[in-house]
Amino acid sequence: MIDKALPEPPRAIRVAMPDKPRHYVFVLLDRFTLMCFASALDALRLANRMSEVKLYSWSLIGEGGETVSCSAGTTVQLDGGLGEVGRDDTVLVVGGTEIAQATTPRLRNWLRREARKGITLGGLCTAAWSLAASGLLDGKRATIHWENHDGFSEEYPEIELTKAIFTVDGKRITTAGGTASIDLMLHLIARDYGEDLAALVADQLIYSAIRTDQDTQRLSIPTRIGVRHPRLSKVIREMEQAIEDPVSPATLAAEVGMSTRQLERLFRRYLDRSPKRYYMELRLAKARNLLMQTDMSIINVALACGFTSPSHFSKCYRAHYGSTPYRERGTHA
Known part of the structure; x- marks a missing residue:
């Protein structure tokens, strides 16, 4: 009887140890889309695992400060409310259904206050609407889920709306939602620590076709x-x-x-x-x-x-x- 060789464990990519992990703050809005949030978060987790270094850390916050429900009804425990974030943090607002209602005056005021620090702000899925309503995308390129294109373009004609799966314009990031979060995070991981690590993370996600900001979100x-x-x-x-x-x-x-x-x-x-x-x-x-x-x-x-x-x-x-x-x-x- 021939012994079958066990599969080799995934190889690690050696990267330079950062002074401190890059910190992401996920702002989960009421009825946020679970897939776009989970895709982004897991890409960061796998970057840590595949490098064997804590490259990234994260926290989850929201208006209530305790729990928030996604559009599928699942409840997620938050780490806190809309408090102060560090100047080096990246804030990613995660939207979903009923985005106009989820973009409350309190959220808009908080986003404007944090933006004055010069931090990088992003909107996943429909959360580009939240950034636009806060005046944080004026003169910028942005994208949003194709289902929201019509309303967004009518409401915010001054913003250059694209059909890309994600856009990065200076310190403003937007995605179209769904699996586009994976493509965005792979792009950011590659920018931070190289293409090899991003490719290894993609392999772990069984993600064989990495898209760029030149790819459009809808099928031909x-x-x-x-x-x-x-x-x-x-x-x-x-x-x-x-x-x-x-x-x-x-x-x-x-x-x-x-x-x-x-x-x-x-x-x-x-x-x-x-x-x-x-x-x-x-x-x-x-x-x-x-x-x-x-x-x-x-x-x-x-x-x-x-x-x-x-x-x-x-x-x-x-x-x-x-x-x-x-x-x-x-x-x-």
Whole structure:
């Protein structure tokens, strides 16, 4: 009988011993997203393990100072409330659902106060909204979860919003949420202690495709709709970029060298709907995001989505969602 060799333990990467660990302060907001927080925290833990040196330390804080619940309902024990942080600390606010409500006046005031120290501040998942509401992203590049793009761009037009999975602009960091936290932390670990350590941490996380801030967060149009037809993809891309000022099907068809009838057949074949219907669904989806995520008036939501008449907007919205925009907003509130 042949003895099977035991697997070798993971090798350690030797790095220079820091004077003190780099400290991260995670600010967990009410209904924060567990995955984006856990992904960031575990990357730091593994950096310590794989270097056999305490490179990073962390603490968890929040408004209540005792416990906070994530969007999945799990309760997390906090180390304390919104107190003083060190000038060398990195503060990462972790957002989730209902971010506007979670961004309280107390949180905004605390963020502004700590920002005056010149510390690095970040927002994971939807927490870019918290930084923006505190005036801490003015003139900066930022990203946020794609579902919140519409509301964010309408609410904060002065901020250069990207579709990247994460952005680092000076002392401001933002991510799109989910597994983007892993990519951000691998980027920061590589910056601090080298690519080899970051790669080893990625291996431990079974993370085989490390993304950069040049990668976008959403799947390509062909992948999303399950169709690999270049001209159809181009038309859909044009539709997505022209929500406020809709373009006619005839113009869209001409731009890709097709007749309107050919474009109709293409949409029917691959998406089982007309170009006009698909375009309307895109506009109504954006309208619903704005109703849920902003305090914009109904008429301004309608205008932002290409409807010149509130009554027409309400009629189309009700036909698609089974409720009027006014009732939808009231129910959500």
